[in-house]
Amino acid sequence: MQVLRSMALAGGLVSLQLTGLAQKFQFTVSMPQPATHYFHVDLQCSDIKGETTEFKMPVWTPGYYQRLDFAKNVEGFTVKNAKGDTLVWEKSGHNGWQIRHGKQSSFTVSYNVKTTRLFVANPYVDEERAFIRPTGVFVYPAGKLDLPATVVVKPSNGWRNVATGLDSVRGKPFTYTASNFDVLFDSPILVGNLEELPAFTIKGIPHRFIGYKMGDFDKQGFMDDLKKLITVGTDIIGDIPYKHYTFMSISPNGMGGIEQLNSTSVSFSGQSIEKPESRRRVLNFLAHEYFHHYNVKRIRPVELGPFDYDNGNHTNLLWVSEGLTVYYEYFLVKRAGLSSEADLLNYFKGNISAYEKGVGKQYQSLQQASFNTWSDGPFGRKDDKVNKTISYYDKGPAIGMLFDFAIRHQTQNKKSLDDVMRTLYRKYYQGLKRGFTEAELQEVIIQTAGAPLDELFDYIYTTKEVDYNKYLAYAGLSIDLAGEKPTYTISRMANPDALQQQILKSWLGE
Numbered sequence: 340m341q342v343l344r345s346m347a348l349a350g351g352l353v354s355l356q357l358t359g360l361a362q363k364f365q366f367t368v369s370m371p372q373p374a375t376h377y378f379h380v381d382l383q384c385s386d387i388k389g390e391t392t393e394f395k396m397p398v399w400t401p402g403y404y405q406r407l408d409f410a411k412n413v414e415g416f417t418v419k420n421a422k423g424d425t426l427v428w429e430k431s432g433h434n435g436w437q438i439r440h441g442k443q444s445s446f447t448v449s450y451n452v453k454t455t456r457l458f459v460a461n462p463y464v465d466e467e468r469a470f471i472r473p474t475g476v477f478v479y480p481a482g483k484l485d486l487p488a489t490v491v492v493k494p495s496n497g498w499r500n501v502a503t504g505l506d507s508v509r510g511k512p513f514t515y516t517a518s519n520f521d522v523l524f525d526s527p528i529l530v531g532n533l534e535e536l537p538a539f540t541i542k543g544i545p546h547r548f549i550g551y552k553m554g555d556f557d558k559q560g561f562m563d564d565l566k567k568l569i570t571v572g573t574d575i576i577g578d579i580p581y582k583h584y585t586f587m588s589i590s591p592n593g594m595g596g597i598e599q600l601n602s603t604s605v606s607f608s609g610q611s612i613e614k615p616e617s618r619r620r621v622l623n624f625l626a627h628e629y630f631h632h633y634n635v636k637r638i639r640p641v642e643l644g645p646f647d648y649d650n651g652n653h654t655n656l657l658w659v660s661e662g663l664t665v666y667y668e669y670f671l672v673k674r675a676g677l678s679s680e681a682d683l684l685n686y687f688k689g690n691i692s693a694y695e696k697g698v699g700k701q702y703q704s705l706q707q708a709s710f711n712t713w714s715d716g717p718f719g720r721k722d723d724k725v726n727k728t729i730s731y732y733d734k735g736p737a738i739g740m741l742f743d744f745a746i747r748h749q750t751q752n753k754k755s756l757d758d759v760m761r762t763l764y765r766k767y768y769q770g771l772k773r774g775f776t777e778a779e780l781q782e783v784i785i786q787t788a789g790a791p792l793d794e795l796f797d798y799i800y801t802t803k804e805v806d807y808n809k810y811l812a813y814a815g816l817s818i819d820l821a822g823e824k825p826t827y828t829i830s831r832m833a834n835p836d837a838l839q840q841q842i843l844k845s846w847l848g849e
């Protein structure tokens with residue numbers, strides 16, 4: 340058995356070297372006429388094995404759980420051999436192209452990508468900037484996501500800068516490598532005349548903020564705040580898993596964000612942080628996108644990897660990946676001293692009232708909202724006459740708060756939801772190098788609390804009415820649910836006992 344196994348392993352390694360690593364894929368992406376909103380892509384393939392190769396375009400962008408069908412934007416698909424003769428191809432399904440290259444191992448695939456909408460999950464180019472969302476620009480060789488790729492960016496329009504989380508190739512301008520196609524698809528590229536805000540380091544690791552038209556504002560003050568909340572985030576998990584991190588602003592307008600392993604693509608303008616309230620909202624938003632590099636990219640449901648670029652990945656656990664990221668965005672900002680107790684309680688008031696006022700709470704559980712997001716949309720259906728959906732962005736953080744209070748109460752405030760997140764990170768991401776199942780998540784929560792917490796799990800898997808006050812009381816808080824029109828205002832109870840005071844204090848980070 341032992342001998343056979345090691346022989347099989349050796350054989351596997353040899354064949355990988357012979358058939359796998361030698362194949363080369365080099366993309367050159369240009370934008371010769373930005374005003375037309377088109378990218379042009381040349382994919383040079385060399386040392387390709389076999390006589391046919393299928394290329395595919397992802398149908399979605401991880402982080403945005405909706406079908407975007409990027410292949411429909413591909414035009415003028417052509418393939419030429421090394422001599423410049425046209426090779427035959429045919430469509431293989433709605434997002435694939437099968438190329439018959441026979442024994443010719445080198446050929447070039449060319450196509451144009453039409454872009455229509457400026458949005459973080461989409462590629463977009465106009466006279467102001469080019470945003471290369473890789474899932475919408477680069478095809479991948481079917482079944483060979485593990486192969487490396489090179490990208491050469493050709494800026495035009497007098498643009499000077501390229502920003503990306505990809506590693507650059509020394510000595511070659513605007514040339515980058517990805518160790519595999521998952522890394523490539525996780526690494527958007529921004530091209531334009533870009534500005535960088537004052538960078539900072541945490542434990543020696545650089546954090547950058549790059550964008551354009553960010554406006555006039557106190558840039559150092561803003562980055563000082565960002566450093567504070569990121570420090571809180573890294574302290575919660577106790578590890579910084581990347582070598583560098585970049586916030587990339589693709590537009591001064593709007594507030595969409597997509598998380599990646601070592602970067603996030605957002606919209607940002609200095610104008611949006613002029614008023615204290617909107618400044619806090621922006622800091623919450625950036626904290627959310629930042630914390631995602633832990634929660635969803637690394638602390639992840641087992642279903643969210645490897646990515647299925649053809650069909651999307653469905654999971655019952657987006658209430659953890661998104662809902663608890665909302666929960667932690669509040670705490671990164673609060674514990675960094677950038678929002679007040681009143682702000683924090685107000686955010687939960689907003690989430691709870693949005694959930695409680697919706698009709699959908701009678702029909703859809705948190706688990707179902709997670710799984711059905713692909714058909715319902717990220718915030719639940721809003722326009723249907725019969726509104727039977729809820730948003731995990733509202734119920735998720737609310738239930739997260741109840742779990743946190745229950746764990747703190749059961750453990751005499753020795754443990755909290757932070758311990759659950761840390762355990763998931765260490766055990767599944769660092770240790771087992773995979774995501775966790777629903778059963779494993781439950782096990783970690785139950786072990787942390789030292790109690791079954793059945794009622795709280797009912798709030799995830801059923802539409803049972805939520806008893807907020809039972810759990811808020813553990814922290815000496817209460818919510819106004821009285822009368823026909825409750826205010827949902829959360830406030831401190833009179834005369835809390837020592838444990839209630841202690842729980843509230845540490846929950847607030849004071």
Ligand SMILES: [Zn+2]
Pocket residue numbers: 627631660661664
């Ligand atoms: Zn999110």
